[in-house]
Amino acid sequence: MKSKSLLTGGILSVIAALLHIAIIFGGAQWYRFFGAGEHMASMAEKGSLMPAVITAGIAVVLFIWGLYAFSGAGLIRRFPFMRICLALISIIYLVRGLVLIPACFIAPEQINTFAIWSSLICLGYGLLYAIGTKTVWRLI
Secondary structure, eight states, rough: OOOOOHHHHHHHHHHHHHHHHHHHHHHHHHHHHTTOHHHHHHHHHHTOSSSHHHHHHHHHHHHHHHHHHHHTTSSSSSOHHHHHHHHHHHHHHHHHHHHHHHHHHHHHGGGOHHHHHHHHHHHHHHHHHHHHHHHHHHGG
């Protein structure tokens, strides 16, 4: 194994993908509990497919990101564009995690427990991917 950080980041991304799939099956209550917002929960209650499509799309992206992490860690075959993809995944997670800081000044009324926790989680994922990517950069 080339990077425990990427392995851990990959496992967490796959868990997040599976959680998103569970939310689809959990319905409106789960959308509310996990902070997707009242609009998404209301659409799910009304039988709209849009929340499921959006959530499934997020799950697919998170799963692919997990696979890239596993590839970078050396667990599965090498994926195309490894360097750029792992760097972009790291940046996206980090930016998502850090967006809370300007949000505190721009729209403090929008900051809630979910915003704080999800930002911290994304920041942690981003750090794992960034550290792991740096570790394997010359090998991929």
